[in-house]
Amino acid sequence: MKLSRPAVSVYTVPTDAPEADGTLSWDSTTMVIAEVTAGDATGTGWTYGPAAVGLMLGEHLAPLVEGHDALDIPALHDAMCRSVRNAGRPGITACAISALDIALWDLKARLLGLPLVSLLGAARTRVAVYGSGGFTTYHDRRLAEQVDDWVHRQRIPRVKIKIGGGWGHETQWDLSRVRTARRAIGPEAELYVDANGAYSRKQALRIGDGLAEYDVRWFEEPVSSDDLAGLRLLRDTLPCDVTAGEYGYDLPYFARMIAAHAVDCLQIDATRCGGITEFLRAAALAQAHGLEVSAHCAPHAHAAVSASIPNLRHIEWFHDHVRIESMFFDGALDPTGGTVQPEQGLGHGLTLRTGEAEKFRVA
Secondary structure, three states: EEOOEEEEEEEEEEEEEEEEEOOOEEEEEEEEEEEEEEEEEEEEEEOOOHHHHHHHHHHHHHHHHHEOOOOHHHHHHHHHHHHHHHOOOOHHHHHHHHHHHHHHHHHHHHHHOOOOHHHOOOOOOEEEEEEOOOOOOOOOHHHHHHHHHHHHOOOOOOOEEEOOOHHHHHHHHHHHHHHHHHHHHHOOEEEEEEEEOOHHHHHHHHHHHHHHHHHEEEEEEEOOOOOOHHHHHHHHHHHEEEOOOOOOHHHHHHHHHHHOOOEEEEEOOOOOOOOHHOOOOOOHHHHOOEEEEEEOOOOHHHHHHHHOOOOOEEEEEHHHHHHHHHHHHOOOOOOOOOOEOOOOEEEOEEOOOOOHHHOOOOO
16 A cells, blocks of 8 residues: 555644743644545544644655555654754654654554554553643642542542742742642542753752652652753652653663663653654663653553553653643543553544644644
């Protein structure tokens, strides 16, 4: 089956409230969708990033894969990666490759009449999730309501909030928010925090002592993910797990992080790292070094591939992306009880609701 030229569309969706973390604020989220067709089947992939991702997809990658065999994903992935030498692999380019790679895997499963999880081979039937949001723009009541809803209504036994206010200079306020979240979810649920690289090493060490009082189990990007020595220091010192990896745009990034013994759990994002192809490779690399992995954001892009790897810890049920994916696609998953089951229909099981998405289309 030969590939037709992929179609690309870009959508910008306003957030339902102002959002921020320790190092960035935003009021909208942009989703870039790639659709690939061979015969009567169409595969869909997506990523989150600037609209320029769509330009890279449409102008550079789409003509590159057109006319090639839809089943030969390793060859197509390699051709895409080789072709961007002068453009640079990280960032916009990697997101574009990721969206197209996810679409190719979805298409292949549909052509073969299989669920994507069956094509990849299942290691488990259900995948654990954790609720993620708790933005630094939320007042205490909104924060408490969100985490309470995850734990007590949806029965998701693990949640994550943002800390690192003012680039790490508001540690007492951060600890106050952690206390609010812990009171809302009770003593049994797992509580995670994400600083998005806001702290210096010493700041992170100091707040780490305070986090232990509230039984925080997961400290994501306490320092910049580029500071591998700092992550290693914190991993060896703090009782909670230290995690990072969401900005991995290629396999060597993950190799460096693992070799530095920088994390207790490696985060991987299929919408950034190079799609499902590279996600599987990074997960295998982590397994070879005794590490579990956690899928970052875009939960519906991760359900099937996460179910196929033996060393998975969980996937992130991220507020922004859950909201958009549930609006844009038929086939959205239900996290009630703290797990999701990958779709058993064809491919990843999601179908774009063209009419619903069109009002947000910008390109």
